[in-house]
Amino acid sequence: MRTRLLVGACGASLALYGAALLLTRQAPAQWVEVALWLGAGVVAHDVVLSALVVAACFAGSRLLPVPWRAPALVALVVWGTLTVVAVPVLSRAGARADNPTLLDRPYLTTWCAISVIVVLLVAVTGFVRSRRSRAGE
Amino acid sequence: MRARLKPPAPEQFTSRLRSPAVAARVGLWLGVSFGLCFVTGLISHYAQLPSHPVPFPTSPSWGYQVTQGLHVTSGVAAVPLLLVKLWSVLPKLFESLPVRDARRLLIAVLERGSIGVLVAASIFQLATGALNAAQWYPWLTFSFRTAHYALAWIAIGALLVHVAVKLPITRDLLSGDIDATTHDRVTATVPGALSRRALVRTTAAAAGVAVLATAGGTVPWLRRVSVFATRTGEGPGGVPINKSAQAAGVEESATAPDWRLEVVVGGVLAASFSYDDLRAMPPHTVDLPIACVEGWSAQGTWSGVRVADVLRTADAPTDREVVVVSLQQAGAFRRSTLPASFAADERTLLALDLAGEPLALDHGFPCRVIAPNRPGVLQTKWVSRLEVSA
Numbered sequence: 001m002r003t004r005l006l007v008g009a010c011g012a013s014l015a016l017y018g019a020a021l022l023l024t025r026q027a028p029a030q031w032v033e034v035a036l037w038l039g040a041g042v043v044a045h046d047v048v049l050s051a052l053v054v055a056a057c058f059a060g061s062r063l064l065p066v067p068w069r070a071p072a073l074v075a076l077v078v079w080g081t082l083t084v085v086a087v088p089v090l091s092r093a094g095a096r097a098d099n100p101t102l103l104d105r106p107y108l109t110t111w112c113a114i115s116v117i118v119v120l121l122v123a124v125t126g127f128v129r130s131r132r133s134r135a136g137e
Numbered sequence: 138m139r140a141r142l143k144p145p146a147p148e149q150f151t152s153r154l155r156s157p158a159v160a161a162r163v164g165l166w167l168g169v170s171f172g173l174c175f176v177t178g179l180i181s182h183y184a185q186l187p188s189h190p191v192p193f194p195t196s197p198s199w200g201y202q203v204t205q206g207l208h209v210t211s212g213v214a215a216v217p218l219l220l221v222k223l224w225s226v227l228p229k230l231f232e233s234l235p236v237r238d239a240r241r242l243l244i245a246v247l248e249r250g251s252i253g254v255l256v257a258a259s260i261f262q263l264a265t266g267a268l269n270a271a272q273w274y275p276w277l278t279f280s281f282r283t284a285h286y287a288l289a290w291i292a293i294g295a296l297l298v299h300v301a302v303k304l305p306i307t308r309d310l311l312s313g314d315i316d317a318t319t320h321d322r323v324t325a326t327v328p329g330a331l332s333r334r335a336l337v338r339t340t341a342a343a344a345g346v347a348v349l350a351t352a353g354g355t356v357p358w359l360r361r362v363s364v365f366a367t368r369t370g371e372g373p374g375g376v377p378i379n380k381s382a383q384a385a386g387v388e389e390s391a392t393a394p395d396w397r398l399e400v401v402v403g404g405v406l407a408a409s410f411s412y413d414d415l416r417a418m419p420p421h422t423v424d425l426p427i428a429c430v431e432g433w434s435a436q437g438t439w440s441g442v443r444v445a446d447v448l449r450t451a452d453a454p455t456d457r458e459v460v461v462v463s464l465q466q467a468g469a470f471r472r473s474t475l476p477a478s479f480a481a482d483e484r485t486l487l488a489l490d491l492a493g494e495p496l497a498l499d500h501g502f503p504c505r506v507i508a509p510n511r512p513g514v515l516q517t518k519w520v521s522r523l524e525v526s527a
Contacts, residue, residue, distance in 0.1 A: 107364075
């Protein structure tokens with residue numbers, strides 16, 4: 001219990017220090033925008049992304065035959081991660097005409113190719129697993 | 138219609154995968170990656186201070202390259218860990234508060250509040266970090282540096298509070314079998330498409346794939362597989378550019394024939410050097426990385442004159458810190474401070490050449506600072522003046 005109290009008190013102090021930094025090193029207009037971004041991140045995850053994932057899993061559990069579900073879920077986790085990580089480069093919003101060394105890869109083409117490969121992998125794996133499970137019956 | 142849009146009840150989540158056993162395992166690795174992010178981030182902020190109470194080491198020359206590479210890499214790895222962690226505990230978001238009992242209500246509100254702070258700060262950190270690496274600044278007022286730094290303390294603090302609250306149950310979960318149902322919600326009984334173990338492994342694989350897809354910005358042999366890295370690593374002399382001469386507004390002043398490097402001692406001009414004067418001094422060549430705070434880095438072969446030689450030629454002291462001033466008229470990094478040990482280091486150059494060619498205008502022509510173990514933003518380009526106290 002003492003360890004927990006100590007760790008908790010440490011954590012609370014560090015967080016308070018962070019809050020003090022936010023307040024003292026920024027102007028009120030900046031506090032407001034940081035708060036908006038904090039809230040927007042939570043809404044984007046807890047409402048938008050979570051709902052999309054719940055919907056995708058629901059659809060998968062209704063539409064996909066059982067042997068297809070495992071590869072589909074693996075694909076969703078890996079492809080979804082890659083897509084989220086790639087958002088800043090896919091948007092190319094940071095690209096600048098005066099700096100050709102920044103964002104200098106064919107991101108959208110690559111992402112499309114990866115998406116197609118993922119779908120094909122799921123299809124092949126699902127098909128093979130279906131045949132096997134039928135053969136095993 | 139309104140009634141149908143109400144949030145779900147926790148009992149409606151029936152998958153066995155949404156379990157504390159999965160949350161504890163993924164959470165452990167998420168904690169490790171956040172810890173790594175925090176420590177390496179602190180190192181980066183410390184390195185960027187104008188003066189260091191504890192001197193920042195000049196060796197190894199690749200130190201900052203490694204710590205900042207780790208910072209960005211562990212942040213990328215944290216993305217799937219955070220997403221799966223939150224997915225596994227999503228039903229908790231919809232639990233009702235114990236409104237009848239004041240004491241329990243207070244505890245519940247405090248705990249939920251701390252988790253709210255943790256989740257908000259975590260998403261903020263990963264999102265702003267990734268946006269900064271791609272130089273995309275969609276916010277209007279705040280500074281990435283200030284906000285990312287302050288929120289790092291809040292995130293790590295809220296994480297420690299969370300660890301303190303969950304320590305006994307986490308210990309129990311991690312020492313037990315992943316398929317044990319002791320701590321499961323009563324309705325979490327439907328087997329998932331994967332086993333719990335397979336879900337945890339898939340998450341780890343997703344983290345690995347995300348790292349491979351981005352780490353080529355700092356690990357040269359990964360360049361070809363890092364399809365979502367912000368750079369190919371190409372650029373004049375094999376080194377990418379962070380800020381162009383045009384963006385810095387120095388195209389004219391950097392190419393002006395009357396450009397001179399001034400050495401100012403105690404506010405008084407001690408000497409000034411033309412480009413040819415610098416070319417006439419003994420040249421030195423070093424292999425040093427440019428390691429950007431945004432996580433990319435590139436090794437370069439730089440040639441030029443030692444900062445210490447320039448100071449000595451100007452009869453300026455070589456045992457103290459040196460303020461390097463750029464031709465840039467604006468921007469937070471138009472001035473940088475070389476701590477005394479960096480200014481005296483014989484690897485610290487005012488580089489005139491990169492890869493055997495005169496420095497490209499975008500790399501800081503006529504001359505730029507290149508020093509070992511130093512954040513890229515402090516390797517000041519288009520240098521016009523060195524200032525030393527008397």
